[in-house]
């Protein structure tokens with residue numbers, strides 16, 4: 001007899017939402033969730049946690065809409081969760097880009113200026129405002145989700161999965177504790193740990209890569225009604241982190257093929273130069289107030305759409321992730337797609353949701 005029906009590997013926002021999705025759809029399933037550390041120790045803990053209703057492709061737009069509704073349900077069920085609705089302004093020199101990428105629910109409309117006087121809008125750049133934006137303290141949210149999962153599944157922290165071996169009838173997992181365990185199906189949600197020897201041969205054919213992500217902390221307190229300012233043409237944003245009392249500036253770092261376990265050296269001079277060059281174009285007054293930040297990484301797919309795929313011929317091992325720096329905002333839909341691949345039916349009313 002198998003030890004568990006479903007094993008989830010990785011206790012970040014995606015793994016915890018997979019655990020929630022699976023146990024919600026089939027409360028009788030025997031589920032175990034493994035993390036090599038405590039939950040929310042990876043990309044989820046460092047995330048800026050911005051969600052906005054947009055997507056460059058039809059699938060990402062569907063995932064975004066699904067996730068927006070799922071987060072709204074979660075926040076309604078438990079208003080204490082750290083999910084905070086936010087005003088949103090978008091800047092772009094290309095009006096068609098705003099029309100193309102934002103969902104109708106964003107209700108993007110032109111706005112004269114960005115309120116607050118924080119940003120100087122360059123000549124030829126338009127400003128829009130929209131709805132449906134929120135941000136979360138993703139680490140705290142992941143921990144809150146894990147708390148609700150504890151009675152429903154076996155939560156195994158500090159338990160590293162050291163080998164994943166799919167067979168015709170089940171999958172064998174080897175653990176750092178010396179145990180071997182069989183599962184009918186396995187979801188791998190390893191965040192940026194794509195190269196772990198436990199699954200590298202299974203994951204490499206996906207062609208996903210790991211990119212460094214850098215955000216600066218701006219030492220200025222946001223006003224209560226300050227919202228996010230998205231610099232569409234730069235793939236950058238200024239986000240008021242109300243719960244921490246400062247702004248965050250995220251820009252697109254282009255350092256590829258980094259090792260998540262080696263990103264402990266802090267901000268580099270190159271990170272600062274690149275980020276400040278971008279920030280200076282829009283908000284030079286803030287550039288002198290950036291004395292710290294956060295540095296980590298995420299997995300990116302070749303198509304820039306998240307990867308939710310079976311990794312073996314029998315479809316017993318499913319990969320869920322590589323969400324291209326959008327793993328928070330798309331996590332509920334990624335979890336739903338992973339549960340679909342495990343052949344666990346969606347609850348009534350959500351059959352065509354993503």
Ligand SMILES: Cc1cc2nc3c(=O)[nH]c(=O)nc-3n(C[C@H](O)[C@H](O)[C@H](O)COP(=O)(O)OP(=O)(O)OC[C@H]3O[C@@H](n4cnc5c(N)ncnc54)[C@H](O)[C@@H]3O)c2cc1C
Nearest residue numbers: 010012014036042043044047048050161191326327328329
């Ligand atoms: C600085 C920064 C800013 C970001 N901003 C945003 C944003 O604004 N909006 C957004 O949507 N996304 C953002 N992201 C991306 C988002 O945070 C990630 O896509 C998301 O957190 C990925 O979640 P995950 O569960 O896949 O991975 P993780 O949170 O990394 O979780 C993976 C887990 O797997 C565990 N693990 C690894 N190997 C093993 C093993 N062998 N055995 C057992 N467990 C293992 C790890 O310990 C880890 O806890 C940002 C990321 C960063 C770094």
